[in-house]
Amino acid sequence: MMGVESLPKGQITDIGELLKILEGYVPQLMHKGTKDSQLLSFRDEHKKIWDKFYELNRNEELIPDGRFFGDIQSNPNYGIGKDGAFYGVELLHFLGNCYKIIAHLLNG
Numbered sequence: 712m713m714g715v716e717s718l719p720k721g722q723i724t725d726i727g728e729l730l731k732i733l734e735g736y737v738p739q740l741m742h743k744g745t746k747d748s749q750l751l752s753f754r755d756e757h758k759k760i761w762d763k764f765y766e767l768n769r770n771e772e773l774i775p776d777g778r779f780f781g782d783i784q785s786n787p788n789y790g791i792g793k794d795g796a797f798y799g800v801e802l803l804h805f806l807g808n809c810y811k812i813i814a815h816l817l818n819g
Contacts, residue, residue: 729761733791737802737806751796751798761791776790
């Protein structure tokens with residue numbers, strides 16, 4: 712789980728707060744069928760929080776994200792990337808990884 716076992720409690724709380732923000736974007740994707748062409752972006756206040764988390768995640772590799780979609784060295788915007796814009800599949804992939812890590816920590 713990429714060093715998540717040693718996360719300080721504050722960072723676990725930060726992940727929980729980030730989840731609340733991210734889950735707020737899910738309803739915009741509901742009832743759209745299986746086509747995934749809508750690009751969403753964080754609101755300004757959420758982008759500021761994301762920017763801090765993005766740098767932490769990039770340094771600590773807390774939650775694997777963009778590598779699922781391709782080479783994040785050549786495109787740092789795969790997954791929910793540096794730009795804070797994402798397609799539904801990228802949002803749901805990131806949320807799924809967050810939930811896996813939290814479940815692992817709770818069961819660990």
